[in-house]
Amino acid sequence: MSKVVVIIPTYNEKENIGRMIDILVKDIFPKIKNNQMEILVVDDKSPDGTADIVKEKMKIYPNVTLSLGDKQGLGAAYQRGMKHAMEEMNADAVIEFDADFQHDPKHIVDLVNKFNEGYDYVIGSRFVEGGSIPKNWSFYRKFLTKYGGLFSRTVLFFPHINKVRDVSTGLKLTRTKGILDKIDFSKISKGFYYKTQMLYQIVNLEDSKIIEVPLEFQLREAGETKMPFSTVLGTFVAIIVIRLKDPKTLRFMKFGTVGFIGYALNALGLEGFYRLGLVPALAAALGAEIAIVSNFTLNNIWTFGGKNKITGFKKIIWKFGQFNLTSLGAILIQALVVGILSKFFGDQYRQIYLIIAVGFFVIPYNYSMYNIFIWKTWKIPFLRKLQRKD
Numbered sequence: 001m002s003k004v005v006v007i008i009p010t011y012n013e014k015e016n017i018g019r020m021i022d023i024l025v026k027d028i029f030p031k032i033k034n035n036q037m038e039i040l041v042v043d044d045k046s047p048d049g050t051a052d053i054v055k056e057k058m059k060i061y062p063n064v065t066l067s068l069g070d071k072q073g074l075g076a077a078y079q080r081g082m083k084h085a086m087e088e089m090n091a092d093a094v095i096e097f098d099a100d101f102q103h104d105p106k107h108i109v110d111l112v113n114k115f116n117e118g119y120d121y122v123i124g125s126r127f128v129e130g131g132s133i134p135k136n137w138s139f140y141r142k143f144l145t146k147y148g149g150l151f152s153r154t155v156l157f158f159p160h161i162n163k164v165r166d167v168s169t170g171l172k173l174t175r176t177k178g179i180l181d182k183i184d185f186s187k188i189s190k191g192f193y194y195k196t197q198m199l200y201q202i203v204n205l206e207d208s209k210i211i212e213v214p215l216e217f218q219l220r221e222a223g224e225t226k227m228p229f230s231t232v233l234g235t236f237v238a239i240i241v242i243r244l245k246d247p248k249t250l251r252f253m254k255f256g257t258v259g260f261i262g263y264a265l266n267a268l269g270l271e272g273f274y275r276l277g278l279v280p281a282l283a284a285a286l287g288a289e290i291a292i293v294s295n296f297t298l299n300n301i302w303t304f305g306g307k308n309k310i311t312g313f314k315k316i317i318w319k320f321g322q323f324n325l326t327s328l329g330a331i332l333i334q335a336l337v338v339g340i341l342s343k344f345f346g347d348q349y350r351q352i353y354l355i356i357a358v359g360f361f362v363i364p365y366n367y368s369m370y371n372i373f374i375w376k377t378w379k380i381p382f383l384r385k386l387q388r389k390d
Contacts, residue, residue, distance in 0.1 A: 001036050002036070002092040002116075003035070003036040003090060003092050003093075004032075004035050004038070004092065004093045004095060005038045005039070005040050005091040005093070005094050006024065006037065006038070006039050006040070006095045007040050007078065007081040007082065007085060007096055007097065008039065008041050008042065008097050008099050009043075009044070009074060009081065010041055010042065010044070010046060010050050010099050011043070011044045011046050011050070011071060011077075012047065012048045012050060013099040013100065014048045014050045016099045016101060017041065017050055017054060018054075020105070021039060021061065023105050025061050029063075032108075035112055035115075037112075038063040038064070039061075039063060040066075040081055040084060041054045041064070041066050042081035042084075043066060043067070044068075044069060044072070044077055045068055045071065065084075067081060067084050073190035073191040073194075075188060075191050075193065075195075079185055079188060079194070081094070082180060083185075085176070086176050086181065091176055092175070092176055093112075093115050093174060093175050094173070094174055094176065095108060095172070095173045095174075096170060096173075097171060101218060102170075102217060102219065103124065103170065107124050107171060107213070107215055107216075110122075110214075111171070111213065114173070114211055114213060118209060119210065119211045120178070120202075120210065121172065121173070121175070121202050121203075121211075122173040122210075122211055122212075123164065123169060123171075123172050123213070124166075124169050124213060124215035125214065126145075126166050127149070128165055128212045128214055129214065131166070131215045133217050145168075148168075148232070148235075148236070149165075151239075152168065152196065152236075153165075155240060156196070156239060157203070164199065164210070164212065165212055166212065167199055168235075169195075170195065171215055174202065182201075182205060183198060183201055183202070184201065187201070189238065191234070193234060196238060196242065197238065200242050200246075204246075251303055251377075254302055254303040255303050255370070258295055258303055259295065259363060259366070261294055261298065262291035262294050263291065263354075263358055265287070265290050265294055266288055266290065266291040266358070267287065267351060268287070269288070269289075269290045270283050270287040270338075270350065270351070270354060271283075272287075273286050274347075280339060280342045280347055280350050280353075281338060281339035281342070284334050284354065284357075285334070285335045288327070288330065288331045289327075292324060296323045300316075303370075304374075304375040304377065308376070310375070322374060326366075326369040326373055326374065329365055329369070330362045330366050333357065333361045334357045334358065334361075334362055338354060341356070
């Protein structure tokens, strides 16, 4: 029987926590038959006596636990709770849950059911069918929730922006073994931003099974919100930083830098060969070949360096041959685009044609070929046989 621990962070929640514990233990947990359900209240030494109420409930319910700590932020509270649940309670899964009734306790049943079906990360989502936000929210908050979420999804997951529909929800279930125990908590904020940082790490774990279930988000019934709107700007900044620090993003930025150097050599080659009397298409092709030598060398040393770096004279020669072969596609694309545009609009705009060819066609093609066939950082199932051959 799997143990699921519901983690509830609190600070000045005396008006809510007692009733929430009663509802969970008496009404919700009995509906969950195949799991051992427990509650862990993580209180930041609330001055209003929240912890005292929890201690009274612990005398009645053996499956309620209290963890006390200093107030350092919502992220710090959840980290403390998750570590306690894993190390002291041997939890098989943890649920992030609020004490303020903005999350209807009934949704815990939905989360656990999906966990029992084999999912590793179950997200209570306001933006899937059946989910909702309060109708009487202000226009500002509705706009911020909808379009701020779209911004977050675009930055974090483009082009797969629907990989997760609700990136800022506070209701989630996470499997501990193989998921939560792989989280690098040194990269998790102590504040509200922790949600997005954890989400990004888990979504990018290999083979993690993720699903969203509908969440009907409610208004807080009592007490004060723990999330002031001053966190909004900080959240946006944190999202951009997450993306920029991602190894895949850094690799693409390096690729772009190398590509710019190649473009400069390419442009010089195009201009030089054109002034020697060659037609624009041929001049562009020869300029591209000069760039190929530069691109292969710099990408191997810098962009795909480390464990993916190609070493050994024979292998370098072999891979350079493959690199040239895959680059033929780029040369043909570039020659075709520059040639066609020159024919229709004149040779005088050849440098603009080169930018169009490289920006819209050559870059996506090259980056895909490099990752799939040369340095093999992308594992494509139906191309595995070709990728194994060197």
